[in-house]
Amino acid sequence: MEKNEPKTGESDNGRSTSDAGKHLEIGVPVAIVDLPDPDEALGEEERKRIDRALLWKLDLRLIPWLALLYLISFLDRTNIGNAKIAGLQEDLHMTNNQYNDTLTIFFISYSLFEPLTQVLLKRFRPSIFLPTIMVLWSISMTTMGLVHNFSGLMAARWFLGLTEAGLFPGVNYYLSCWYKRSEFGIRAAIFFSAAALAGSFGGLLAAAIINMDGVGGKPGWAWIFILEGLATLVVAILSFWMACICLSDDIEHQLTAKFLSEDDRRRVIRRLKLDQQSSAEHEEFKLAYLWASLWDWKTYTGMIVYMGADASLYSFSLFLPTIIQQMGYKSVHAQLLSVPPYAVATVVTIFVGFVADRTRMRGYCNIIMSFFGIAGFAMLLGSGSPHVQYAGTFLGAMGIYPCIPNTISWTANNVEGVYKRGISLGFVIGWGNLNGIVSSNIYRAEDKPRYKPGHAVVLAYEAVFLFGGSVLQHILLRRENVKRRNGERNHWIEGKTEQEIEKLGDKRPDFIYTL
Template identity: 85%
Template sequence: MEKNELKTTDSDNGHSPSETEKHLEHGVPVDAVNLPDPDEGLSEEERKRIDRALLWKLDLRLIPWLSLLYLMSFLDRTNIGNAKIDGLQEDLNMSNNQYNATLTIFFISYSVFEPLTQVLLKRFRPSVFLPVIMILWGICMTCMGLVHNFSGLMAARWFLGLTEAGLFPGVNYYLSCWYRRSEFGVRAAIFFSAAALAGSFGGLLAAAIVNMDGVGGKPGWAWIFILEGLATVVVATLSFWMARSCSTEKMDLQLTICQVHDFPDEAKFLSEDDRRRVIRRLKLDQQSSAEHEEFKLDYLWASLKDWKTYTGMMIYMGVDGALYAFSLFLPTIVQQMGYKSIHAQLLSVPPYAVAAVVTIFIGFVADRTRMRGYCNMVMSLFGIVGFAMLLGSGSPHVQYAGTFLGAMGIYPCIPNTISWTANNVEGVYKRGISLGFVIGWGNLNGIVSSNIYRAEDKPRYKPGHAVVLAYEAIFLLGGSVLQHVLLRRENAKRRNGERNNWVEGKTEAEIEKLGDKRPDFLYTL
């Protein structure tokens, strides 16, 4: 994020200190200065060493397990694409439209319930909420392998969307409550790279599982659902058991990273001093999300009235619509290039592997440069070129190269857009609700993605590729440019003191509650 430096008054201009300037002490928020400092009296070098050790502790406890949870989530929602090329549609006697309907119904329930889940995550604690929804979606996934007709698959997919709705926006919001804005992006990228790994791993796993065809009287595609669903239940149960029954002081690192922790102000794996350090470093970054806050409808209205909610929704629909089209249909696209079932499964692996690496790299670059908008713009160009290659060429080699560029233009922009939104929305519930709206609207576009690759358009699937190309050019690229310009204009007004009247006559507590409406809060570009 851009460093929050308020424009100081120049003596030759004759300006007196503004209300906003009074809210800062030596460039640091007063509420942060007043927090207990467990490292008082230490040198700057000692403070940096303690801060690095604290970050490393947070990374080890939070990132690996959460990434695994999302890997399983994305694997469970997209493995239907792998099942399709192994005979799912034929065995259940489904038409092409019925198959697309099973994809569509997931996104309806998934999108509708996402904003609500952000409130539930905060109220029921991550250590309870996340494992519980995982167990539920693991059961739904297992049931997908037991269905015998179209209606059964539709019901299972509906409940899969409902139960998975809380994970992705929930974890992104949760991580934003632990890290500074300039640290959040690369962690979100590492977390989301699990989605690319899920696509890569899913192809390999599916290629192995389909060899179980006939075991227990079940076809190979059914075993994809059953085994992956049961694995999800096992991981969720392990997370819940670790969170409820283990004392971190008596556990080694291998155990403690296998659980979901609560928010910083009540995290049991941190000492009292470390909890103070986390909250203090977030306050210095002008964040209040680490602390307790009661839910009020005012936070919902604040999110709905914020223009950044709608530009975020526009950007995210551009990248998410492309994401689901790519992940659901890549095996089918590769198969239509002339490759058989297992070969097509395996060839779907490399584009995802490249996307995972690029996703983490862009997360690192965006954190260092604090220019998330530019990162979105540049990467969207890769996606546009990739889908233009798929649309314009009939050569299998050119098309396959296009899938690499397409993946590179999609996957890095997902965590970068989420980080961009989280960086620019302050307040515990407002941020969670805004992320719910942005991600929910983006996922609603999975309905479009589920219906644009039609059987009658094979083997080139030109309408599908054209729609994805339009999504990336108009919404992802165009939306990123629009939001970047508007944020830059707003920052200029704040630096010039044009928003200082917002805090005139307000107390420190009232100014704090303004969140990202505080005139000294500069937006990440």
């Protein structure tokens, strides 16, 4: 293909308008021409009104229910921190190392099975897969309140990790198949803010439930697991019905969505095509997609950034009640004081998601928010004053929670191809969760009340991996964008057909990365 002088502008969807060949000249996939436009006769203002209404319809159907599922899953995996200060460790006669082992084993099964669940989500119907794993983890959750020793708790936590593995990466991937790159961040942020809400809700709930101590011969911490497990089971049963209403079972083929009219289905496909997303097409799995992800440097920089955020997240969520308790507050008081930092984190997470979508500068958002986290854990590490330490938990939450959905959105924005994106997200999220093993073992009982080694490790993760990794990825993406705008990658499409160019995904020379 003959190389023409590239233009330096970008289209509305963030792609280059390079004219290296007819396909790149128009900046629109050829396949869009074959898809009927239901709004062809309408003016620009009317098109925008219909588009806003379509987005609102998608948001109402997808976001609230999926966010509820994640709230429940995060509550179920982290409520062991609330149970600990209610007497779990003493009643089961566990050593400090054994308690940390029960945290660690969750992340082992959770991380190992995440890549497999990405395949299962596509092989089976989402409307069946997601509610089914909920039923299974609700059983695991409930049995945690019935155990009598360390071995029983270890087994329950292993299966909890196994059964929860499919939700978070699967839902993020699923949402990325419905929204344009400039729209995904705020949706991912709202979805993930359920984790921060789970922290707030978990503290309030635990403070109320532990008053059931002695009911049925069970201690208060056991009722935390039992009641929350049974609540999950109820939601899981309702989810079989909700999933049929809210989900399209053909993930990358939105034309099967039952809750959309035929015209709305076409609009969804067209707007994704105009955003040059191949998720609007049907792909069959090939081993080549796995290798494409493994050979892509963005997979590894994404893993670095995400491990900085995720390890910090689990350290914070698993041990916040314990950290607050060691400031001198009693059990119920500590449970209640864990609520405000999460509430602030919820608001900031949604705000950052909105800003990142509008500016399309996800790397800068990560970099800026990491400073809050670094400052917060520096306060926890450097001060013995309970007031200063408590203030540090607010900054720590603000520096961690927004970076989780922002990093996932950043990864999803810059990886094209249905399977490649799913695989890359699986690697990034799986590696981040594997670092939960570190999170489970850095806050040791022998280090209380200040927990200096734990705070120091989280501080290092924030500074080196979250901040440093975000800077590195931003610089590399910016350099690659310059090369593409200058036409230095146009030789990648020489001699290729329009269909072959389309299948290149993010390797297309006119695909401009989100910074």
